[in-house]
Structures are given as structure tokens and as C-alpha cells.
Amino acid sequence: MTADQDLAKRMAAAHAVAEVRDGMVVGIGSGSTAECAIEALAERVAKGLRVVAIPTSEQTASFARRYGLELTSFAEHPRIDLTIDGADQVETGTLNLIKGRGGALFREKLVASASAAMIVVVDETKLAERLGGNVPLPIEVTRFGWQVVASRLSALGLVPQLRAKAGAPFTTDGGNYIVDCVLPERWDPAALDLNLARIVGVIETGLFLGLASKVVVGRADGAETLTSSVRRLPAERD
Numbered sequence: 001m002t003a004d005q006d007l008a009k010r011m012a013a014a015h016a017v018a019e020v021r022d023g024m025v026v027g028i029g030s031g032s033t034a035e036c037a038i039e040a041l042a043e044r045v046a047k048g049l050r051v052v053a054i055p056t057s058e059q060t061a062s063f064a065r066r067y068g069l070e071l072t073s074f075a076e077h078p079r080i081d082l083t084i085d086g087a088d089q090v091e092t093g094t095l096n097l098i099k100g101r102g103g104a105l106f107r108e109k110l111v112a113s114a115s116a117a118m119i120v121v122v123d124e125t126k127l128a129e130r131l132g133g134n135v136p137l138p139i140e141v142t143r144f145g146w147q148v149v150a151s152r153l154s155a156l157g158l159v160p161q162l163r164a165k166a167g168a169p170f171t172t173d174g175g176n177y178i179v180d181c182v183l184p185e186r187w188d189p190a191a192l193d194l195n196l197a198r199i200v201g202v203i204e205t206g207l208f209l210g211l212a213s214k215v216v217v218g219r220a221d222g223a224e225t226l227t228s229s230v231r232r233l234p235a236e237r238d
């Protein structure tokens with residue numbers, strides 16, 4: 001990561017964290033930009049802001065603990081006021097996202113879907129006119145029979161590849177596998193989302209449609225906020 005990219009991520013994180021209010025339940029995302037947000041949030045907490053946070057991965061949980069954030073769970077707080085998370089790709093016109101390069105997509109999506117608002121923090125390299133291209137779509141699948149699931153993904157026109165780490169399949173916090181899928185040149189996000197949901201063995205996908213309320217695009221010298229007019233409220237998604 002270049003120094004400018006690091007600055008851009010911190011700038012986006014600071015802008016998003018400025019929207020956190022006293023008493024909020026905050027969803028905290030995974031990845032390097034979300035970690036910048038945790039640091040910025042911890043600074044505000046040190047100055048007296050009171051919040052509790054729900055982490056989207058074990059890695060985020062331990063990072064947040066190290067920064068002294070108070071963590072909570074859905075048992076105590078089933079609704080989240082605001083989630084701040086990164087993304088692998090943002091479609092600028094719709095604010096639809098691809099997420100999951102870090103492998104935390106299931107918890108990230110559950111947390112986003114339980115949140116009244118979701119602010120996505122990225123640098124400019126994540127912006128695209130259309131989702132896909134050289135960014136694959138991560139899909140979390142069951143370990144049992146993952147090969148069957150992969151062949152059904154192929155039948156939809158995707159090119160799936162089992163994610164590996166240190167010579168073994170990568171395992172998520174939930175104990176599942178991830179297949180990274182190259183998307184076809186032409187595809188319809190809403191139709192693909194529905195088709196994927198019908199495949200037995202697909203736990204969740206990194207396609208985040210209608211979940212982001214805002215995207216803060218950080219730059220070394222400032223940040224720009226993109227706003228969505230199409231976010232569906234949690235009640236409409238239930």
C-alpha cells in the first residue's frame with residue numbers, strides 16, 4: 001500500500017466515524033480500511049464518546065479489543081444503528097458492492113442487513129462503473145459437497161475457484177469454504193443474486209445489493225461522499 005493510499009483510507013474512515021453519535025450500536029467491518037475506522041472510533045471513545053460495537057470477524061474483534069472498544073452481540077443488541085465497513089468494489093451509480101476478499105462476507109452481510117445505515121469506506125481504486133471485471137465475486141459455501149456447489153456456479157456462467165491459504169482450503173470464521181468466482185462479461189446483479197440464493201450449499205455471497213447508504217471515497221487530501229437513493233431499509237429486506 002502506498003503512503004497516499006494509506007492516507008486516503010484514513011481520510012475515508014475519519015469522515016465515516018464523524019457520523020457516529022453517542023449511545024449508538026456500531027457495526028464494525030473487516031479489512032484494512034475498516035481497521036482505520038476502528039482506530040478513529042477508539043480516538044473518539046477516548047475523548048468520551050459512548051458506543052458499543054458488533055464486529056464482523058474474529059480478526060476485527062481482536063483488533064477492536066486491542067483498541068479498547070466495548071464489544072456487544074446480537075443477543076444484547078439485535079439492531080445496529082450504523083455499520084462502517086470496507087469493500088472490494090463499489091459500483092458508483094448504484095452503490096452496489098462486491099465484498100469478501102477478507103473472507104468475512106457472511107458476518108459482514110448479516111451485520112449490514114441488521115443496520116439502520118451502512119457507510120462504506122474505500123479509496124478510489126475500488127470504484128467501478130460496473131461490478132465484476134477483474135474483481136471476482138467471493139461466495140461462502142459449505143465444506144461438505146463444495147464441488148457440487150461449484151459445478152452449479154459454473155452452470156450459471158461463473159468461473160469458480162476454491163480459495164486456498166498456505167496450501168490448504170481457506171476456512172471462514174464459520175468453518176466454511178470460499179469460492180472466488182470470475183463473473184461473465186454480461187450479467188444481471190439482481191437475477192444472479194436470486195439464482196445464487198437458490199443453490200443448496202451457498203451460505204452467502206459477497207454481492208451486496210441495496211445495502212450501502214453512503215460510500216465515503218477517501219483521497220490523500222480529503223474525501224467525497226456518494227449517496228444512494230436505492231437503499232432498502234431493514235424492514236423491507238426482512
Ligand code: A5P
Pocket residue numbers: 029030031032033034085086087088098099100101102103104105108
Ligand atoms: C472483508 O471480507 C472484505 O469484505 C473487506 O471489506 C474488503 O476486502 C476491503 O478490505 P480493504 O479495506 O483492506 O481493502
